[in-house]
Amino acid sequence: FSSSTPIKATLFPGDGIGPEIAESVKQVFTAADVVIDWDEQFVGTEVDPRTNSFLTWDNLQSVLKNKVGLKGPMATPIGKGHRSLNLTLRKELNLYANVRPCYSLPGYKTRYDDVDLITIRENTEGEYSGLEHQVVKGVVESLKIITRKASMRVAEYAFLYAKTHGRKKVSAIHKANIMQKTDGLFLQCCDEVAAKYPEIYYEKVVIDNCCMMLVKNPALFDVLVMPNLYGDIISDLCAGLVGGLGLTPSMNIGEDGIALAEAVHGSAPDIAGMNLANPTALLLSGVMMLRHLKLNKQAEQIHSAIINTIAEGKYRTADLGGSSTTTDFTKAICDHL
Amino acid sequence: FSSSTPIKATLFPGDGIGPEIAESVKQVFTAADVVIDWDEQFVGTEVDPRTNSFLTWDNLQSVLKNKVGLKGPMATPIGKGHRSLNLTLRKELNLYANVRPCYSLPGYKTRYDDVDLITIRENTEGEYSGLEHQVVKGVVESLKIITRKASMRVAEYAFLYAKTHGRKKVSAIHKANIMQKTDGLFLQCCDEVAAKYPEIYYEKVVIDNCCMMLVKNPALFDVLVMPNLYGDIISDLCAGLVGGLGLTPSMNIGEDGIALAEAVHGSAPDIAGMNLANPTALLLSGVMMLRHLKLNKQAEQIHSAIINTIAEGKYRTADLGGSSTTTDFTKAICDHL
Ligand SMILES: CC(C)[C@H](C(=O)O)[C@@H](O)C(=O)O
Ligand SMILES: CC(C)[C@H](C(=O)O)[C@@H](O)C(=O)O
Numbered sequence: 284f285s286s287s288t289p290i291k292a293t294l295f296p297g298d299g300i301g302p303e304i305a306e307s308v309k310q311v312f313t314a315a316d317v318v319i320d321w322d323e324q325f326v327g328t329e330v331d332p333r334t335n336s337f338l339t340w341d342n343l344q345s346v347l348k349n350k351v352g353l354k355g356p357m358a359t360p361i362g363k364g365h366r367s368l369n370l371t372l373r374k375e376l377n378l379y380a381n382v383r384p385c386y387s388l389p390g391y392k393t394r395y396d397d398v399d400l401i402t403i404r405e406n407t408e409g410e411y412s413g414l415e416h417q418v419v420k421g422v423v424e425s426l427k428i429i430t431r432k433a434s435m436r437v438a439e440y441a442f443l444y445a446k447t448h449g450r451k452k453v454s455a456i457h458k459a460n461i462m463q464k465t466d467g468l469f470l471q472c473c474d475e476v477a478a479k480y481p482e483i484y485y486e487k488v489v490i491d492n493c494c495m496m497l498v499k500n501p502a503l504f505d506v507l508v509m510p511n512l513y514g515d516i517i518s519d520l521c522a523g524l525v526g527g528l529g530l531t532p533s534m535n536i537g538e539d540g541i542a543l544a545e546a547v548h549g550s551a552p553d554i555a556g557m558n559l560a561n562p563t564a565l566l567l568s569g570v571m572m573l574r575h576l577k578l579n580k581q582a583e584q585i586h587s588a589i590i591n592t593i594a595e596g597k598y599r600t601a602d603l604g605g606s607s608t609t610t611d612f613t614k615a616i617c618d619h620l
Numbered sequence: 621f622s623s624s625t626p627i628k629a630t631l632f633p634g635d636g637i638g639p640e641i642a643e644s645v646k647q648v649f650t651a652a653d654v655v656i657d658w659d660e661q662f663v664g665t666e667v668d669p670r671t672n673s674f675l676t677w678d679n680l681q682s683v684l685k686n687k688v689g690l691k692g693p694m695a696t697p698i699g700k701g702h703r704s705l706n707l708t709l710r711k712e713l714n715l716y717a718n719v720r721p722c723y724s725l726p727g728y729k730t731r732y733d734d735v736d737l738i739t740i741r742e743n744t745e746g747e748y749s750g751l752e753h754q755v756v757k758g759v760v761e762s763l764k765i766i767t768r769k770a771s772m773r774v775a776e777y778a779f780l781y782a783k784t785h786g787r788k789k790v791s792a793i794h795k796a797n798i799m800q801k802t803d804g805l806f807l808q809c810c811d812e813v814a815a816k817y818p819e820i821y822y823e824k825v826v827i828d829n830c831c832m833m834l835v836k837n838p839a840l841f842d843v844l845v846m847p848n849l850y851g852d853i854i855s856d857l858c859a860g861l862v863g864g865l866g867l868t869p870s871m872n873i874g875e876d877g878i879a880l881a882e883a884v885h886g887s888a889p890d891i892a893g894m895n896l897a898n899p900t901a902l903l904l905s906g907v908m909m910l911r912h913l914k915l916n917k918q919a920e921q922i923h924s925a926i927i928n929t930i931a932e933g934k935y936r937t938a939d940l941g942g943s944s945t946t947t948d949f950t951k952a953i954c955d956h957l
Contacts, residue, residue: 367797393836394731410764415801421768425802427747431758458849460704464752465762491856498835498860499730512795516853519828523835 289320293345297355299550300560307562307613314617336371352543356550378535380440381406385521390594401506404514405437429465434472441508442480452484456509532567542575544568558608561600588619626657630682634692636887637897644899644950651954673708689880693887715872717777718743722858727931732861738843741851742774766802771809778845779817789821793846869904879912881905895945898937925956
């Protein structure tokens with residue numbers, strides 16, 4: 284790719300603050316001379332019978348065709364029997380690995396310095412099976428499903444990621460002392476893959492201990508790979524270490540080279556349309572998308588501009604203690620380019 | 621009770637560092653003039669067929685008879701098919717609520733000041749059902765079981781605890797956006813109980829968000845009640861905020877007034893017998909046991925002596941950056957009484 288060939292990418296602006304922060308991404312990309320032909324997708328207003336979701340068949344086709352996309356926050360419309368939009372995307376597009384880097388932003392102080400963690404979450408099964416039953420009244424069960432297939436591919440992704448990103452260590456997070464069969468299978472897959480990467484240090488850490496150690500000393504960890512729910516929990520915990528989900532990007536990886544970058548924070552309906560939202564998480568997710576497209580130079584430029592704007596501290600949105608609007612913050616980033 | 625009537629209580633010294641830290645508790649209690657007639661229980665060397673565990677029928681009877689006890693760390697001997705000792709205790713004694721207070725120890729600095737949290741964990745079911753199946757090769761399932769009975773009793777315990785301890789707020793932690801039926805039932809029980817305590821502020825918090833907020837600002841929380849695995853995770857996270865499991869006590873509550881206080885850290889076989897272990901978690905668990913016995917004066921005396929010894933900083937064990945032996949640290953506490 285060169286920056287002058289327009290690349291087609293799906294864009295889900297999402298709802299709530301989604302359109303505003305998506306607009307910020309477009310402006311910053313344009314200012315950085317990144318020419319993306321955005322294929323904008325809006326979630327349906329009625330349930331599409333082909334997906335049993337407000338997410339339509341066409342929405343899904345767009346990602347499958349473009350193979351790359353960026354997604355803002357989407358709140359699932361209330362109503363029974365329809366799947367969460369986020370989960371529909373993950374399942375239907377087979378987005379099997381969710382990568383969430385969490386690193387301290389220079390200039391934005393939290394209790395922790397120099398955090399630099401990558402959580403890699405299995406994204407399609409586990410506790411998210413949706414299989415739940417009431418057996419007798421007052422006795423309910425949920426099924427956690429772990430498969431060798433999904434565990435192998437996420438483990439393989441994690442070790443390949445570690446290797447290609449110069450990372451030294453992969454920690455597999457589990458509770459196999461209690462769920463010996465499910466988490467045991469997950470660990471066995473990690474063991475098998477780890478054996479193919481002797482240069483990467485590999486360890487297994489029980490989830491409760493992992494959370495305690497992350498809070499005490501996050502520098503103990505590097506890349507973390509884990510089943511779905513543990514990934515949900517630990518990626519939020521890690522985000523908290525560096526300031527929260529408003530500052531952390533993510534990318535979902537599917538088969539056949541599909542990649543959907545995503546801001547995982549909520550749609551913040553209370554401030555929607557008020558030009559108050561912080562676009563950082565979506566911008567940094569956009570940077571991950573550019574790196575995936577091998578537009579590394581532009582990715583680094585944009586990344587530096589975001590980091591420097593926040594570090595400078597003159598333009599910050601309210602969630603970071605500033606009083607800038609979304610558009611002023613965006614303009615400041617463009618000026619840094 | 622008066623301090624001169626000997627009270628009978630079960631003591632499981634446990635293994636690894638267990639006997640050393642149990643000895644510390646005995647010495648401190650004696651120095652504080654607390655007369656306990658300890659009924660010492662040692663886990664069997666063979667599996668007891670009546671419990672299918674190394675924990676014997678007699679071990680369990682001791683707690684059922686005395687109704688109160690203190691437990692050190694126990695590592696489950698390796699071998700297939702035998703239940704974890706800790707889980708056997710919880711299940712067989714129906715220890716339905718696990719209470720873990722986490723508070724900043726004055727004088728022991730961490731990244732967080734003034735942490736003051738109580739996690740109350742459902743302790744008998746959920747993800748700890750032990751029900752796991754391989755359906756087809758490479759496809760494994762674990763069952764999470766949530767019952768109305770267990771959810772109601774732990775919710776009731778949590779709100780009663782909040783009320784009797786002057787707490788203002790109870791947060792029910794869940795993932796009902798994904799596990800609508802199981803965690804949904806848990807929440808419904810919390811809702812029902814909350815309605816009977818209008819003076820206690822009640823909120824529901826999704827577990828991922830809870831972990832992020834705990835890390836960013838633990839002062840947002842007060843009492844937290846949750847299903848088993850979330851309690852396992854969040855109580856360790858909270859312990860991490862104040863220095864780790866070596867400093868945090870716990871107590872398990874059963875039906876008919878049974879209470880088993882417990883240090884939840886590991887048995888640290890690497891330093892066992894070396895007079896290096898930190899007895900603080902077991903000592904503070906002992907203090908919880910004394911409060912349960914309404915020996916409040918002695919409980920407060922011992923509590924202050926522990927806190928003051930740590931705050932003074934002259935005698936600290938290696939895990940807290942000092943170089944004191946277990947016995948010197950214990951003696952320092954006794955001297956503070
Ligand atoms: C919104 C919710 C269904 C989702 C999840 O649980 O995966 C979110 O927490 C996330 O991490 O993307
Ligand atoms: C040792 C283990 C089985 C136990 C648990 O998972 O409950 C421990 O982590 C705890 O919190 O007491």
